[in-house]
Amino acid sequence: MPISSMSGESYIEAHMFPVMYYTHILYDTFLIGQGLASEKIIMYLLILVGFVVGLFTIGTLLLKKEMK
Numbered sequence: 001m002p003i004s005s006m007s008g009e010s011y012i013e014a015h016m017f018p019v020m021y022y023t024h025i026l027y028d029t030f031l032i033g034q035g036l037a038s039e040k041i042i043m044y045l046l047i048l049v050g051f052v053v054g055l056f057t058i059g060t061l062l063l064k065k066e067m068k
Contacts, residue, residue: 003015003020018047018048018051021044021047021048021051022044022048024040024041024044025041025044025045025048028040028041029041
């Protein structure tokens with residue numbers, strides 16, 4: 001189901017998962033042939049970097065190992 005046809009909570013929920021941005025990057029880069037020159041692809045890459053930084057930070061804060 002295309003995200004553009006979603007409404008309400010399903011539209012917001014679709015944007016909360018990094019897979020949506022990744023599939024848009026793959027589609028635009030390889031199937032359409034835009035490459036990395038598109039502003040939308042650069043924005044989606046930055047969003048994915050934000051996901052990586054955020055999840056890595058949460059993981060290091062919540063999953064600390066202590067030597068005893």
